[in-house]
Amino acid sequence: MTVYLDHAATTPMLPEAIAALTDALGRVGNPSSIHSAGQEAKRVLEGARETIAATLDCDPIEVVLTGGGTEAVNLAVKGLWWARQADAGEPAGPGPARPRVLMPAGEHHATIDTVEWLEVHEGAEVEEIPLDALGRVDVDAFARALARSPESIALATMLWANNEVGTLQPVAEVAALAADAGVPLHVDAIAAYGHVPVRFRAARAASGSGAAGLVALSVSAHKIGGPVGAGALVLARSARVEPLLHGGGQQRRIRSGTQDVAAAAAFAAAASVAADSLEIEASRLSALRDRLVAGVRQAVPDAVPSGDPIDRLPGNAHFSFPGCEGDSLLFLLDMAGIAVSTGSACQAGVAEPSHVLRAMGRSEADSRGALRITLGRTTTDADVDAFLAALPAAHEAAARAGLAARATSFDR
Numbered sequence: 465m466t467v468y469l470d471h472a473a474t475t476p477m478l479p480e481a482i483a484a485l486t487d488a489l490g491r492v493g494n495p496s497s498i499h500s501a502g503q504e505a506k507r508v509l510e511g512a513r514e515t516i517a518a519t520l521d522c523d524p525i526e527v528v529l530t531g532g533g534t535e536a537v538n539l540a541v542k543g544l545w546w547a548r549q550a551d552a553g554e555p556a557g558p559g560p561a562r563p564r565v566l567m568p569a570g571e572h573h574a575t576i577d578t579v580e581w582l583e584v585h586e587g588a589e590v591e592e593i594p595l596d597a598l599g600r601v602d603v604d605a606f607a608r609a610l611a612r613s614p615e616s617i618a619l620a621t622m623l624w625a626n627n628e629v630g631t632l633q634p635v636a637e638v639a640a641l642a643a644d645a646g647v648p649l650h651v652d653a654i655a656a657y658g659h660v661p662v663r664f665r666a667a668r669a670a671s672g673s674g675a676a677g678l679v680a681l682s683v684s685a686h687k688i689g690g691p692v693g694a695g696a697l698v699l700a701r702s703a704r705v706e707p708l709l710h711g712g713g714q715q716r717r718i719r720s721g722t723q724d725v726a727a728a729a730a731f732a733a734a735a736s737v738a739a740d741s742l743e744i745e746a747s748r749l750s751a752l753r754d755r756l757v758a759g760v761r762q763a764v765p766d767a768v769p770s771g772d773p774i775d776r777l778p779g780n781a782h783f784s785f786p787g788c789e790g791d792s793l794l795f796l797l798d799m800a801g802i803a804v805s806t807g808s809a810c811q812a813g814v815a816e817p818s819h820v821l822r823a824m825g826r827s828e829a830d831s832r833g834a835l836r837i838t839l840g841r842t843t844t845d846a847d848v849d850a851f852l853a854a855l856p857a858a859h860e861a862a863a864r865a866g867l868a869a870r871a872t873s874f875d876r
Contacts, residue, residue, distance in 0.1 A: 467850045470805045471779060471840030472627060472655060477734070478689035478841070484733035485691060488726035495723055496714065509725045512732035519739040520683065520698055521663035528697045528715050529728055533654040533684030535708075536697040537574040539719065540650040540680040541565075541621055543705025545582055548618040548648070551704070563589040566609050566620040566647075568601040569823035572627050575652055576819075579621070588618070595823045598772045599631035607641050614645035624662060624681075627655035628820040628836060629771030630780030635678070636667050643677030648703060650680040654695075658688030658738035659746065659777050664698050679703035685727070689841065690734035694727040749779040749839050752848055756781050756837060759852040764859050768830060770821065779839035784821060788833040788862040796858035802851050805836045832867060 468476075477485075493505035510524070517524040530536045545565070552561030567579055569592045582588035591609055594602045601622060610617065620642050625632045635651055642649040653662045668678045680703060685694035697719075699705065705718060712720040738745075760767050760783055770782040785793060790806035797804055806818075817831030837851065 465801070467802045467847045469837045469839060469843065469847065469851060470803050471843070472687070472836065472838035473805055474686050474692065475689055475840045476842055477686075477691060477730075478737050480737050481685075481690050481730040481734040485726050485730035488729040491725070493725075495725055496712070505725050509723055509728050512725075512728040515732035516696060516728075516735050517698075519735040520657070520681070520696075521665045522698050523701070525716070526664070526698050526700060528699050528719050529723060529731075530695045530697055530719060531724075532693055532695040533652075533682055533687075534574045534695075536682035536684070536695045537572075537650075537652055537654075538578050539697050539705065539708050540682055540699070541575065541578045541619065542582065542708060543718075544619040544648050544650060544680065544703070545586065545588065546706035547704040550706070559587045560618070562616055562618040563587060564613075564617045565590050566593060566606065566617060567591070568593040568595060568606075568622050568633075570595050570599060570626060570628070570820040571621070571623060572652060572654070574654075575621055575623075593622075595820075597825055599626045599629040599770065599820060599824050600772065601633055601638070603634050603637050603641070606638050610641050610645040610647060614647055617645070617647045619648050619650060621650040621652070623655065624651050624653035625656035625660065625777050626771065626820060628818065628834075629782045629824070630655075630776040631771040632656070632660065632775045632777070639667055639678040643674070646676045648676055648679045650682070651678060652682050654682055654684045654687060655777065657683040658735070658742070659749075659779060661742065668700065675700075675702045675704065680705070685731040685734060688734050688738045690731040691727050694724065694731045696731070745841065746778040749843070752839055752843060752845065753779060753781050755845075756839075756848045756851065759848070760855065763852060763856050770824070770826075770834070779843070781837045781839075783835050783837075784826065784830045785833040785835060785859060785862070786830055787866060788859065789865070789867055790818075790832060790834045792862040792865050793833075793835050793858055796861050797851075797854055800854040800858060802854050804851075805838070806834055829867060 493501035495506035495509045513527050514524045517527045548562050549560050565588050583590050593606050679700040681698040683696050686692040707718050709720045768784040794806050817828045818834040821831035
């Protein structure tokens with residue numbers, strides 16, 4: 465039986481979410497229909513929206529249900545970009561009226577790839593804000609970028625917590641700076657939601673109530689024990705975005721299409737469980753994580769921990785193993801029945817260094833030896849023991865293999 469320690473990638477569905485999903489799947493009715501079956505579906509849908517909103521400290525009307533976290537990020541970033549170009553009127557010269565997008569280094573690829581698409585197809589000028597050695601965004605650098613010609617900035621975007629190394633980010637500080645500059649801010653809270661408090665209204669209070677500062681926040685259901693393919697964009701009433709989807713005008717005309725009642729119900733069930741047990745579960749996972757971290761440092765003394773040692777996600781442990789490929793460690797651990805993750809992408813069969821660790825100032829070699837171990841609701845002391853028992857042999861074999869050659873036959 466596999467010991468599953470990759471909960472940041474996805475986590476098992478909660479029994480409550482499965483029950484809510486199957487119950488709703490047995491019903492019929494389009495929530496946009498006006499007959500009784502449709503209105504019953506709408507009642508279930510809007511009840512789910514209210515539950516999700518309560519866990520995010522926002523109004524139900526601000527919750528735009530999506531097909532997942534990636535769609536929520538795309539809707540926020542592209543939607544804000546297009547709306548900000550329209551609001552700016554005619555540009556003084558060629559290109560977009562507000563070309564600049566501020567984005568910290570080390571973001572999730574849902575954001576990176578979306579912003580790069582705007583760069584290629586819409587003429588966006590992307591400005592990366594640096595990270596410190598712990599993976600936290602440089603607030604002073606963010607402030608300088610916002611102060612420099614703020615009228616030329618379309619939007620800013622950042623993580624609530626780094627999905628790879630687990631470091632919590634200074635969201636309230638950046639939100640206040642963005643509000644002062646008159647710039648809308650999107651926050652990707654997908655890794656943080658359900659694990660640490662994510663309070664939209666409280667974070668937004670620091671930046672006022674207008675169309676600047678924190679106006680959009682993305683979350684996903686399957687990270688908290690809900691179904692894959694369900695997410696939400698929390699969008700302030702005052703925010704303007706251009707929709708990605710058209711046809712029907714559902715959800716404030718921001719996300720058209722027949723809404724998935726069953727997915728919403730399951731999402732809400734998972735969100736409710738996560739919110740009710742957040743403090744207890746965070747304390748339990750933090751203790752397990754700390755024991756795992758101590759065990760790794762004892763078993764492999766040269767392993768380098770990543771991220772803030774204290775101000776971090778409770779279930780996240782991240783290490784760099786010098787002289788090893790993260791992929792080698794992953795496969796060797798998998799053979800031993802342990803499922804973990806690397807912090808790197810593998811393109812065309814060549815291991816690539818972690819872009820997050822590179823942004824934190826780590827060497828390329830260290831960034832290629834990344835391993836992320838993430839704990840969740842099903843994680844036990846026995847799981848941590850199994851990982852620590854399997855690690856020494858896996859590390860020894862990975863160290864013997866060393867780093868793979870970067871050149872391939874395709875490079876000739």
